[in-house]
Amino acid sequence: MDAQQSKAVEESKREQEELAQTIMARNFHPSVIGPEAWEGYMFSDLEIRIKESTDLYGAVLWPSAMVLCHFLETNRDKYNLTDKNVIELGAGTGLVTIVSSLLGAKVTSTDLPDVLGNLRYNVVRNTKGRCKYIPVVTELIWGAEVPKRFPRTTHCFDYILAADVVYAHPYLDELMDTFDYLCQENTHIFWAMRFRLDPENNFVDRFQQRFHLEELYDLPSLSIKLYRAWRRDKRTTDHRETAA
Numbered sequence: 001m002d003a004q005q006s007k008a009v010e011e012s013k014r015e016q017e018e019l020a021q022t023i024m025a026r027n028f029h030p031s032v033i034g035p036e037a038w039e040g041y042m043f044s045d046l047e048i049r050i051k052e053s054t055d056l057y058g059a060v061l062w063p064s065a066m067v068l069c070h071f072l073e074t075n076r077d078k079y080n081l082t083d084k085n086v087i088e089l090g091a092g093t094g095l096v097t098i099v100s101s102l103l104g105a106k107v108t109s110t111d112l113p114d115v116l117g118n119l120r121y122n123v124v125r126n127t128k129g130r131c132k133y134i135p136v137v138t139e140l141i142w143g144a145e146v147p148k149r150f151p152r153t154t155h156c157f158d159y160i161l162a163a164d165v166v167y168a169h170p171y172l173d174e175l176m177d178t179f180d181y182l183c184q185e186n187t188h189i190f191w192a193m194r195f196r197l198d199p200e201n202n203f204v205d206r207f208q209q210r211f212h213l214e215e216l217y218d219l220p221s222l223s224i225k226l227y228r229a230w231r232r233d234k235r236t237t238d239h240r241e242t243a244a
Helices: 003-024 063-076 095-102 113-128 172-182 198-210 240-243
Strands: 040-044 046-050 085-089 106-111 136-139 159-163 188-196 212-219 226-230
Touching: 003 063, 003 212, 040 063, 040 095, 040 113, 046 095, 063 095, 063 159, 063 188, 063 212, 063 226, 085 095, 085 172, 095 106, 095 113, 095 159, 106 113, 113 136, 159 172, 172 198, 188 212, 198 212
Parallel strands: 085 106, 085 159, 106 136, 159 188
Antiparallel strands: 040 046, 188 226, 212 226
């Protein structure tokens, strides 16, 4: 590597670190501790208050959600969510759903049944009276149930959003099938992922067999990458719907 290349690498690292710091600076803590604990976030020039539930893994807000929200807000000219149909997988505490709704999207926010109570509370608390469309919060178990819940004849999503849904859980195959089913020819996937263990790397490799993948952010200090993805094939018929 020559001096010019080395300088470019160092400049890229510095830009990545500055971006990571900018994103994390959107988080703030209440100045006065009240009866209910919450974390604060600033998006769309609005204060968003998120209640976490530390006894449930999916009810804790992870930095990947902030990374995805930052991208959506700062790239709204290129990827305009206004009046678009959006589904979030593994919505957790609801920050991505909330920000997407504030940006004008018609959002379906999904997660497992035991997370929905806290998710719905956060979504209602932060979107009521603020958004053009009221987000729909509903349970979704990845895999075989998805075609029944969201048949293509009535559901077509412009964007699929996911933050930190890939980690060492036993449902990675079902998650892959869910991405595959919901992502139609003109659908964009925005997916933020924190790299922890080998399963994440293997999932990305398998994901690229079905989808084109563009890396939008690489933030080493957070161990997070943000991707945009879209279908490789031009599928028109789904065998699961045909069989049904």
